[in-house]
Amino acid sequence: SVYIEYIRNNFWFGNGSKLLYLGEFHAHNSYLQLIANNGILIALLYALFIVMGISWTNLIAVGSILLLSTGQYAIFWGVSYMDIIFYYLLLKKVKDE
Numbered sequence: 279s280v281y282i283e284y285i286r287n288n289f290w291f292g293n294g295s296k297l298l299y300l301g302e303f304h305a306h307n308s309y310l311q312l313i314a315n316n317g318i319l320i321a322l323l324y325a326l327f328i329v330m331g332i333s334w335t336n337l338i339a340v341g342s343i344l345l346l347s348t349g350q351y352a353i354f355w356g357v358s359y360m361d362i363i364f365y366y367l368l369l370k371k372v373k374d375e
Contacts, residue, residue, distance in 0.1 A: 281305045281314050292317035308347035312354045324354065331368030339367050 285292075292315050305311040313321045332340055343364050346352050352360050 281310045284314050285310070288314070288317065290317045290319060292320070304351040306349065306351055308351050308353045311351050328368065336367045336370065340364070
C-alpha cells in the first residue's frame with residue numbers, strides 16, 4: 279500500500295498533521311491514516327487514551343467502533359459525528375447506583 283510505504287519513510291512524525299491523501303480519498307483504515315498523518319508518537323498517545331478509557335460498560339460499543347475502523351476511515355477525522363460518539367463513550371463516567 280502507498281500508505282505503508284509513506285509510514286516507513288515518515289515513521290515518527292507523519293506529515294505534520296496535514297491531511298494526507300496519496301492518490302486515494304483515504305486509507306480505508308483509521309489506524310493507517312492516523313499514523314501516516316501524525317506519526318507513531320501521536321498514534322501511541324491516542325492508543326493510550328483509548329486503552330485508559332475502555333471499561334466493561336463501554337467495551338462492546340467502543341470495541342465495535344475500533345473494529346469498524348480497521349476497514350473504514352471511521353475515527354480520528356477530528357470532529358466527525360463518529361469521533362464525537364467515540365470520545366463520548368470513552369469519557370462517559372458510569373454512575374454507581
